[in-house]
Structure formats: C-alpha cells, structure tokens
Amino acid sequence: MTLAPTLYDFQISLSQVDRSIDQPQIGIKVARHPSETMQRLWLRVLAYCWAWEERMTFGPGLGEPDAPDLECRDYTGLVTRWVRVGKADPIKLQRAVDQNPHAKVSVLFESAERLEAFIAEAREAKALRVAKAELAAIDAGLLRALSSFDSRRLKVSLTFVGDHVYAECNGQNFDGPLTRSAL
DSSP states (O other), X not given: OOOOOEEEEEEEEEEETTTTEEEEEEEEEEEEOTTOOHHHHHXXXXXXXXXXXXXXXXXXXXXXXXXXXXXXXXXXXXXXXXXXXXXXXXXXXXXXXXXXXXXXXXXXXXXXXXXXXXXXXXXXXXXXXXXXXXXXXEOHHHHHHHHTOOOSEEEEEEEXXXXXXXXXXXXXXXXXXXXXXXX
C-alpha cells in the first residue's frame, strides 16, 4: 500500500528588501512525500520565498528526480526560473542550464558545507556551465530551527536583507546568513 503525501498549509509574510518585494500574505500548500524529511520540506519553502516570482509553482516532487523542485513559467509556457533544493548533481544541473537557456537556474543548499562540496564536485566533473547557475546555501542552524515546527498549518514571516534571512514562526524569531558562491 502506498502512503499518501501530507499537505502543509503555509501563510507567509514575505519581504525581500533588495528586490523591493513586500508580499504581506502568500498562501502556499506544500505536499510532503512520505519519505521526505521536515528539513527538506522547509528547504523547499525557503527556496520558494528566496526565488519568489509571480507564477512560481512547486515541481512534481521526489517521484521525478530530473524535474525542478520549483519553476516559474511566463504566459507562453517558457520556463523563466528553474530551482533545485538540497543535493544537486553537477552534471544534471549543467543539463538544466543547457535545456533552459532563457531561465534563471538556481540551487539552494541546506548548508554552506554542502554548497562548497557541490562546487568541488562540479570542478572535478568539469561541469563548467554550472557557473551560469545561481548557487546559495541557507544557514544550517536556521533550517534546523524551522524544521522543528511540524504543524500542518503555519504562519511564517520571512525577511531577506542582503545575504541574511530573518524568520518568525509561532512567536519565535530566528535568523542566519544566506551564503552565495560561484563556480
């Protein structure tokens, strides 16, 4: 018997100072695959907010490993934003860059250490076109703190200022750096 995904409802107040984004209420519903950790679910939510654009949608999930975790399409159906979270493969990311020449391809990692390991893997694999992708990592402590909230309905306030993230969830405040890097 196959287990059904669990649906989480996030009410998010989003502010991105550098991009002049102020969205007082974004409602998103996120399906959590039975094998998905709470940390990965939160990483997808943070990536959604970090890369937020109108028409941003979640991908098909763990069932289709080559599909993006998030994508945005314009009104003609052309992919304009392609986002992966977590443990990205350099060769697959290079393929995504090649297949989506009009899209901004991005990866949000679960820690700065994982980001640095990915860059080393990409250099070793000579996946040089990965340099066209935007690479960033959320603070591991911030991600752990948010992952402790396992309620199916959450109100969250997220503010991105430069390379720093501030979060408020259930009256508790957290913050941490957003590390960016390039190949």
